[in-house]
Amino acid sequence: MASVLIVDDEELISSNLAAYLEDEGLEVDVANSAEEALRKVEAGLRVQVCIMDMRLPGMNGDQACQALHRQDPGIRFLLHTGSPNYVISPELGAIGITPDHLYRKPVTDMTKLAATVRALCAGR
Amino acid sequence: MDTSVDQVQRVRFWSTDPRVRGIVDNVADAVIAIDIHGNIEMFNPVAERLFGYPSEEVMGRNIKLLAGPDYSRHHDEYLARYLETKEPHIIGIGREVEGRRKDGTVFPIYLSVGEIEVAEFHGFIGIIHDLTAQKEVEKALLSARAHLQDIIDSMPSILVGVDEKGIITHWNRSAAAERGMDIGEGIGQPLVKLFPFLERQLGDISGAIRERHPVRKERLPLQSGSGNRFIDLVVYPLSSADALGGVVRIDDVTERVRIEEMMVQTEKMMSVGGLAAGMAHEINNPLGIIAQSCQNLVRRLSDEIPKNREVADNVGLDLEAMRRYMTERGLFQFIAGMQEATERAGRIVTEMLAYSRRSTSSFVPTSLPELVETVLHLASHDYDVKKNYDFRRITIERDYDVGSDLIFCEAMAIEQVLLNLLKNAAQAMAGNPLQTSPTITLRLREEEQWLRLEVIDNGPGISAEVRHRLFEPFFTTKPVGMGTGLGLAVAYFIVTEQHHGRLEVDSIPGKGSKFTLRLPRHEEH
Numbered sequence: 216m217a218s219v220l221i222v223d224d225e226e227l228i229s230s231n232l233a234a235y236l237e238d239e240g241l242e243v244d245v246a247n248s249a250e251e252a253l254r255k256v257e258a259g260l261r262v263q264v265c266i267m268d269m270r271l272p273g274m275n276g277d278q279a280c281q282a283l284h285r286q287d288p289g290i291r292f293l294l295h296t297g298s299p300n301y302v303i304s305p306e307l308g309a310i311g312i313t314p315d316h317l318y319r320k321p322v323t324d325m326t327k328l329a330a331t332v333r334a335l336c337a338g339r
Numbered sequence: 340m341d342t343s344v345d346q347v348q349r350v351r352f353w354s355t356d357p358r359v360r361g362i363v364d365n366v367a368d369a370v371i372a373i374d375i376h377g378n379i380e381m382f383n384p385v386a387e388r389l390f391g392y393p394s395e396e397v398m399g400r401n402i403k404l405l406a407g408p409d410y411s412r413h414h415d416e417y418l419a420r421y422l423e424t425k426e427p428h429i430i431g432i433g434r435e436v437e438g439r440r441k442d443g444t445v446f447p448i449y450l451s452v453g454e455i456e457v458a459e460f461h462g463f464i465g466i467i468h469d470l471t472a473q474k475e476v477e478k479a480l481l482s483a484r485a486h487l488q489d490i491i492d493s494m495p496s497i498l499v500g501v502d503e504k505g506i507i508t509h510w511n512r513s514a515a516a517e518r519g520m521d522i523g524e525g526i527g528q529p530l531v532k533l534f535p536f537l538e539r540q541l542g543d544i545s546g547a548i549r550e551r552h553p554v555r556k557e558r559l560p561l562q563s564g565s566g567n568r569f570i571d572l573v574v575y576p577l578s579s580a581d582a583l584g585g586v587v588r589i590d591d592v593t594e595r596v597r598i599e600e601m602m603v604q605t606e607k608m609m610s611v612g613g614l615a616a617g618m619a620h621e622i623n624n625p626l627g628i629i630a631q632s633c634q635n636l637v638r639r640l641s642d643e644i645p646k647n648r649e650v651a652d653n654v655g656l657d658l659e660a661m662r663r664y665m666t667e668r669g670l671f672q673f674i675a676g677m678q679e680a681t682e683r684a685g686r687i688v689t690e691m692l693a694y695s696r697r698s699t700s701s702f703v704p705t706s707l708p709e710l711v712e713t714v715l716h717l718a719s720h721d722y723d724v725k726k727n728y729d730f731r732r733i734t735i736e737r738d739y740d741v742g743s744d745l746i747f748c749e750a751m752a753i754e755q756v757l758l759n760l761l762k763n764a765a766q767a768m769a770g771n772p773l774q775t776s777p778t779i780t781l782r783l784r785e786e787e788q789w790l791r792l793e794v795i796d797n798g799p800g801i802s803a804e805v806r807h808r809l810f811e812p813f814f815t816t817k818p819v820g821m822g823t824g825l826g827l828a829v830a831y832f833i834v835t836e837q838h839h840g841r842l843e844v845d846s847i848p849g850k851g852s853k854f855t856l857r858l859p860r861h862e863e864h
Contacts, residue, residue, distance in 0.1 A: 225624050225628065227628040227632070228624065228627055228628055228631070231627075231628060231631035231632055231634075231635055232631065234635045234639070235631065235634065235635055235638070237646075238635075238638055238639070238644050238646065270620065297619070297620040297621070297623035297624045297627070298619070298620045299619045299620070299623070299688070299689075319623070320623040320624055320626070320627040321623050321624075321626035321627035321629075321630050321631075321681060321685050322627055322630070322631065323626075323627075323630035323631075323634075323678065323681055323682055323685065324630075324634065325631060325634055
């Protein structure tokens, strides 16, 4: 079963994404911070796709993606940010993140986001 | 002439008394004595110099010889009248008259005349002072005064000189024009009578004059028939005059105040941009929550998801009945309403962000006619059921008369401006059912340093009040939810701030509106 990890400090955002993706038949886990996500992966959580909020307390989304990538180079990322001027950093570009993987809040319709998650799970 | 021989032979007291003779010969003014018939009996050296006659040439001759034409004509009458009535007109008084030299030139003199009856002589002594130099000074003074008046008249400011009591001593043409009066009429009138709006400033004005310290008051609001006006008032105390007085300067700054207000407005818009970037993040998160919660709500009522059916069964709920209930009680509409409101709020955030993103804009050489075509193409696909207008119903007339020059602009931004103008026109015309042939005319012209684009519609037009606020941010005439009130504000910002162009609106209510966009033709950014 494909597994998705949602990292967001807004609980209502993670729970809504989780609900939608679970209804799509995906297995979903949630972390409220970058540190928690790293602990979970460290503890053996298998993650195919990580949906990462970029502005987080403590370690930010950018650093978190890089750290998770070091832990498990197989993890694919989908960036979910509320900052309208956010641009993908060269470091994240280097680990294969493209504008197709960037979603700006508010995502009022999650259909496309879910499709992107599925595509990432399938390794496309 | 016999008489002259007769006269000359008379012995007068001034000839017999060397002291009198000494005085007469040495005073600085001309001294002439005549008998009661007007015949000259004495003519001193200054008189000789002044009139150009040697004294023997005028002795015994009538004084009319030395008088200017007007005076000369009536001199006999004057003399006769005086001798008869003894009523003095000039005797003992003196006045300005004209003298005539031997060479015929006429010149101004001051003539004082006294009647004398001493010893055997009865006649008149005249003392004559040459006024030529004085008159020239007077003339120069007058012309200097006229020149000064010219100078103050050519000032666009209203200038009023007042004394310490606030009585007008001078004023210029602008001041007289303000009152609709002739320039001569105001002098001597109280300042506040002619400029009642200064009533409340009177304390400051007289204070400035008394303390000899200038007072400046800016942007004083005035209520007048033609809407609000603003003036700048400066009172300059006169520094050199012995008497107290001052000059009041009034400038109508209504136009400047309006422009300043517009600049403040623009600045406000700019800061909206700065604020927006920071706020957007905070707003976008909760917007996402609302929208996604709505989506999940609807989806978790669906039969298609096995988990929904499973949980419904477990709690003994008929999902189908639940959905019917929700439909009948309008609950789905409430949810749709929330989704719609979220999208709207999201759009407002995005439009506000248009400002902050502008800084990284790029100007490229652009053909305006091509740009207009692009936008028309975009607009033709913009059929909006909700907004109740159909662009395909509108006739587009193109009236282009421009060369092939390219202009530097940020094409996307100008497209946004034009699209906004076209949509507004389309919506306005849709709101005017009386208009059976809605038409938008696009007119392109070169105009001095500008490329001018006019967007003219034959819609319902715009009232004056709306027109004045049209470019204000968050000002909208559209029904709630239809417009953000930012479209034209952003357009104005893009055109004036970013492109150093102009965006203006004209409208005749009932006939239509015209938006005029001017972009500089030769500016590179």
